[in-house]
Amino acid sequence: MTDTPPPRTWQAIRAEVLARIRHRRWPPGTMIPNEADLALEFGCARATVNRALRDLAESGVLDRRRKAGTRVAEAPVRRAVLSIPLIRDEVAALGQPYGYALLSRALESPPAPVHASLALPPDTDALHIRALHLAGGTPFALEDRWINPAAAPGALEADMTTLSANEWLVRHAPFTEGRLSFSAIAADAATAAQLGCAPGTALFRLDRSTLDGTRPVTVAQISYRPGYRLDMVI
Amino acid sequence: MTDTPPPRTWQAIRAEVLARIRHRRWPPGTMIPNEADLALEFGCARATVNRALRDLAESGVLDRRRKAGTRVAEAPVRRAVLSIPLIRDEVAALGQPYGYALLSRALESPPAPVHASLALPPDTDALHIRALHLAGGTPFALEDRWINPAAAPGALEADMTTLSANEWLVRHAPFTEGRLSFSAIAADAATAAQLGCAPGTALFRLDRSTLDGTRPVTVAQISYRPGYRLDMVI
DNA sequence: ATCCATAATATGTCTATACATAATAAACCC
DNA sequence: GGGTTTATTATGTATAGACATATTATGGAT
Structure with a gap:
């Protein structure tokens, strides 16, 4: 059992959060734990959790509001990025x-x-x-x-x-x-x-x-x- | 002269960098100063400059590569964000x-x-x-x-x-x-x-x-x- | 009960520091 | 000279701590 310690990069945390959403552990509409608690759970700094959650909010997966907290978006208004080339x-x-x-x-x-x-x-x-x-x-x-x-x-x-x-x-x-x-x-x-x-x-x-x-x-x-x-x- | 000190938020820095690009102080193709120097100039932490420049890179205005530095994008492959509603x-x-x-x-x-x-x-x-x-x-x-x-x-x-x-x-x-x-x-x-x-x-x-x-x-x-x-x- | 000030709270951001990583430049050897 | 190893450097990221800000919850006065 050479269990490699889980990487605590913000990408890894984003992936973990996304997985919990996909697997319905945090279904749409759910309030997820706050940054401090998640940081504790993942064993990383709050800033790292913040980076991950902000990224998910930018792509429309999460809704975040100060004081109110973070919830899984009900109707994921997905945002697609279009590169407009010459x-x-x-x-x-x-x-x-x-x-x-x-x-x-x-x-x-x-x-x-x-x-x-x-x-x-x-x-x-x-x-x-x-x-x-x-x-x-x-x-x-x-x-x-x-x-x-x-x-x-x-x-x-x-x-x-x-x-x-x-x-x-x-x-x-x-x-x-x-x-x-x-x-x-x-x-x-x-x-x-x-x-x-x-x-x-x-x-x-x-x-x-x-x-x-x-x-x-x-x-x-x-x-x-x-x-x-x-x-x-x- | 109650000169309000310039806000040193990352948005302000992004705006300043964008202005320099628009006013041709940093024309397309130019290498811009590195994060440490900009942080010194703006009187803020490097992380704040990083946040601003990363955001501009995400929107296609800047090209960033490790060690190589940051340059103003030649052909700004602008990225447009489309929200796909139901x-x-x-x-x-x-x-x-x-x-x-x-x-x-x-x-x-x-x-x-x-x-x-x-x-x-x-x-x-x-x-x-x-x-x-x-x-x-x-x-x-x-x-x-x-x-x-x-x-x-x-x-x-x-x-x-x-x-x-x-x-x-x-x-x-x-x-x-x-x-x-x-x-x-x-x-x-x-x-x-x-x-x-x-x-x-x-x-x-x-x-x-x-x-x-x-x-x-x-x-x-x-x-x-x-x-x-x-x-x-x- | 209604309205308003106040406290509590979660996210947002800044700082300083440290180390990681990628890519280039320099040094080196053959 | 050609190719390989070794610095060097700028960005990328993590951390702990602090304060800012927006909102919600609460408690008090009317």
Whole structure:
């Protein structure tokens, strides 16, 4: 019986707590012992228990409130983490050569919804960029982007014929927050022509907007080729 | 000059580091000072700096490697966190009454791909459930689910006419991991009929599979009504 | 009984110190 | 020089102790 002493790392404690939840020793809704007691039981410092429980709370397995204590989440609103890669990397991950083609680039008056979401002053133009991302020579995604020139200094002068606008922005325009919205749309005639599919084909669409503080920097609409899937791991 | 001393909380330090990155004092690719030096500069303990930098690394802003140090991520592979609520909660968030209708429920032989992804023994049946989620009386999402009975004890006996299979599983079947996959599909005739839309309509689809350890528990295909959007915040 | 101040309590965080671990740089040998 | 061993270094983590903070429970006054 060479019983190796149980490792008292925070990961080990997290695993142990998770096991007790899974095995229904602590069913959903249960209050679990407080940190001090658990530290005593596991023979470690309270900070170590805290680290483990905090991690589980972040992933939605536990609910924690000061003074109230820690309980196993009733309906585990699981949180999935999505890494949003550059399309270049996404294509590379498929093992295909990446290509980029600038379709159009103009400083022009945006449609009302775009004007509003960029919070532009009245009668102000924005930089409109349309581009095609290619995987192994075939269309992968169509990007339709509007950039607020005031929020992205240098964008008007930047050469975007070889580098995608997204990559340029990532490197040159600071941004703090953003919103993503996924949906399914039917391909309109123009999009279908660019992506080489029939009009009406169901396409996966990503609408993305990014802010620098409170100032909108850019909004983009990305239509992926038919069959595209976005994968996440819980 | 009642200058309030700068708070030396880890959040404050995270904010300060983030500001330096945004203001290009530490541009992408830069190595930033090590924890000990930053702790000295900010006048706090190294553990506090560690907490702040770890948090930024988790959100993809920093790259950290032992001995190598900490650098500002070149291409900020931003990580977005998606909370996956129960459909019931999703509908409730829209301010509409939730409804649930079980369409069919049978122990039957699954198609080959489902059989494979549930890792069933040869010639084994699985529990097949089809159900409609309603928002304010109109169809919201169509769920097509297969459950591995061996991995979800009690599922065969459970009454799923009032409670959705997903909710039953969440409460009764332990699971540890899962995969999510989002895509856009054209509605087939059966789905269109249930959702009350025209065949061929572009629909947002979620494919979900959950495991208990390494054992597959269930796979589900959820087709949302036309116009559905999934929002995330970076 | 109701309302309000106060005490009690569990989590949240900071500090200082120590050791572990991974990865690089330097020293070394052949 | 090429390859291997040995420091060195920055992050990763554990610990004990302390105080902060948010909430709940309690007790008292009205």
